[in-house]
Every structure is written in C-alpha cells, then in structure tokens.
Amino acid sequence: MLARTEQEIKKYWKGSLSSPVVSICCIAYNHENFISEAMDSFLMQETSFPFEIVICEDCSSDGTLEIIKKYEKKFPTIVNLIVSKYNGGMNKNFDRVLGVAEGKYIALCEGDDYWIDPEKLQKQVGFLNENLDYYLVAGKNLKRNGNDLIPFDSRWNKKTTDFDVKDYICKLFFHTSTICCRNYNSKRILTPDYELMQRDQHFVLFQSRPDCNKIKFLEEFLSVYRMHPDGITKTPAHNNLNSSVNSHVAILREFNQYSEGVYQKAIEYRIREFEILRDIYNEKVIGRKILKGGKHINILIKYYLRIKLGLRPF
Numbered sequence: 001m002l003a004r005t006e007q008e009i010k011k012y013w014k015g016s017l018s019s020p021v022v023s024i025c026c027i028a029y030n031h032e033n034f035i036s037e038a039m040d041s042f043l044m045q046e047t048s049f050p051f052e053i054v055i056c057e058d059c060s061s062d063g064t065l066e067i068i069k070k071y072e073k074k075f076p077t078i079v080n081l082i083v084s085k086y087n088g089g090m091n092k093n094f095d096r097v098l099g100v101a102e103g104k105y106i107a108l109c110e111g112d113d114y115w116i117d118p119e120k121l122q123k124q125v126g127f128l129n130e131n132l133d134y135y136l137v138a139g140k141n142l143k144r145n146g147n148d149l150i151p152f153d154s155r156w157n158k159k160t161t162d163f164d165v166k167d168y169i170c171k172l173f174f175h176t177s178t179i180c181c182r183n184y185n186s187k188r189i190l191t192p193d194y195e196l197m198q199r200d201q202h203f204v205l206f207q208s209r210p211d212c213n214k215i216k217f218l219e220e221f222l223s224v225y226r227m228h229p230d231g232i233t234k235t236p237a238h239n240n241l242n243s244s245v246n247s248h249v250a251i252l253r254e255f256n257q258y259s260e261g262v263y264q265k266a267i268e269y270r271i272r273e274f275e276i277l278r279d280i281y282n283e284k285v286i287g288r289k290i291l292k293g294g295k296h297i298n299i300l301i302k303y304y305l306r307i308k309l310g311l312r313p314f
Contacts, residue, residue, distance in 0.1 A: 023103030028111030138174035139218035
C-alpha cells in the first residue's frame with residue numbers, strides 16, 4: 001500500500017472533495033493480485049485539485065474486497081467503495097461506477113490495469129480546462145504480458161495528435177486506461193443489453209457533443225494494460241467475433257440516432273467494415289483461411305469496401 005497519507009495527497013488541492021474535479025472510475029472483480037497496484041497508481045497522482053476514487057467491487061470470490069476496504073479505511077475521504085450483493089457482470093458494474101461519479105471530469109482504469117505517470121490527471125485536466133472544444137484526452141500505453149512491457153500506439157495517423165469523434169468511429173485508437181474526459185453524460189444509461197454492449201466504446205461516443213467532439217492524444221505513456229488469463233480479452237464473450245460485431249454495430253446505430261445523423265457516413269462505413277469482417281469469419285466472402293493473415297484482414301476489408309462497393313470513410 002502507498003505510504004502517502006490523505007493529508008500529503010491533499011497538500012496542494014484547491015477546493016473541496018464534496019465537489020471533486022475528477023472522478024477516477026474503477027471496476028474490480030477477482031483482482032486480488034492486481035488491485036493494490038491500481039489503487040496506488042491513483043493515489044500517487046500529484047494534482048492541484050481534488051479527486052475521488054469510485055471503485056465498484058462486483059462480489060469477487062477472492063480477497064479483492066478485503067484489500068479495497070483497507071484502502072478505504074486509510075483514505076476515507078478519497079476512496080468511495082461501492083459493494084455488490086451479487087455478481088452483476090462487467091457492464092452492469094461499469095454503469096454503476098459511472099452512475100455515482102460526481103467529478104467534472106472522469107478518468108477510467110480497471111482494477112487489473114494501472115497508471116504510470118504521477119502527473120497524468122494534472123496534464124489531462126489542464127489541457128481540457130484550456131481547450132473547451134476538446135472533450136477527451138488519451139495517450140499511449142504499455143501492454144504487460146508477464147514481465148514484458150510492449151509499447152502500444154494504435155493511432156491510424158501517427159503524424160498528428162488531434163482527432164475527433166469521427167476518427168474514433170472509424171478506428172478505436174487508444175486504451176480505456178488512458179482516458180480522461182468531460183463528464184457530460186455518465187448517468188445516462190442507454191441500452192440495457194449488458195451482454196452485447198462494449199461499455200467503454202459506448203461511453204466514449206456518448207460523452208461527446210456536437211460543439212465539443214475533439215480528442216487530444218498525448219504522445220506519452222500513461223498506463224499499463226495487463227494481459228492475463230482472467231482478463232476481459234480472454235473471456236469467451238469477448239472473443240466471439242459475431243457477438244463483438246453485433247455489439248459494435250448496435251452502439252454505432254444508437255449513436256447515429258443520438259447524434260442526429262451528424263456522423264452517419266462514417267458510421268455506415270464502419271458498420272460495413274464490421275459486417276464484412278463477420279462475413280469473412282463466417283466464410284461468406286473469402287473464406288475463414290483468410291483469418292490466418294492476421295494484420296492483413298483490415299487491408300482486405302478496406303479493399304473490398306472501396307473497390308467492390310465503392311464506399312469510402314468520409
């Protein structure tokens with residue numbers, strides 16, 4: 001556990017915790033081996049403003065809850081622990097943590113990931129305060145597989161650090177653990193289909209507004225995404241391509257209605273990409289053996305969209 005005290009963390013804060021500037025939103029389930037590293041990375045943040053840590057524990061079968069309670073006891077005015085009487089699943093837990101977030105801004109990080117920059121929040125909030133047409137700041141992260149740390153930057157255009165919602169629609173280019181954004185819409189629970197929805201993607205899209213839809217990408221490593229056998233990307237639901245495609249398509253169609261068709265062309269293009277990927281997987285276009293091409297799949301999909309169907313993203 002971090003050696004800092006509440007008084008040391010709050011030393012340079014301006015304002016009251018009753019009105020936190022940032023809500024750090026974390027969901028945890030069976031993260032006994034990881035949650036301390038996540039909590040310490042939140043509490044090491046050096047800020048001039050108050051923040052709260054809202055953590056929803058989803059009825060773990062290991063010692064996760066007991067560990068979080070120790071943090072709650074040591075940092076009672078910073079840590080807001082939400083407990084569950086039963087396991088509701090990741091998406092319900094994600095909605096719950098957002099539903100109690102009071103901050104002007106929201107920062108996301110799951111209980112098995114962690115931050116590595118003690119000034120992460122200060123940098124992101126500082127940028128958002130000065131740039132009112134931007135609603136979200138993200139950045140690079142590291143993938144951790146065992147003891148190996150692999151740099152990760154999936155921007156489609158690495159020559160720029162300025163993007164918008166349309167770019168995010170066409171390619172998800174940052175990890176959830178690097179996000180800090182304006183809290184416009186966190187309490188609006190939309191689609192009840194918890195099994196299908198990719199809640200983090202849903203959150204990013206619906207936090208935007210027509211007059212505030214820009215995304216800043218910091219060329220700095222902000223967090224570590226941990227790969228392990230019990231992580232979300234290893235679950236059967238996450239790896240079921242048909243379910244994943246259905247989820248993405250449902251989100252995009254819902255967002256198209258919410259945004260009143262402002263991004264319709266980009267959304268239609270992205271939906272066709274997902275549908276073609278699904279058809280490839282189900283051997284309707286080229287054949288499942290094409291999946292062995294791995295990184296070449298996206299190239300083939302774009303070729304099919306542009307040459308065969310005459311579609312372009314914008």
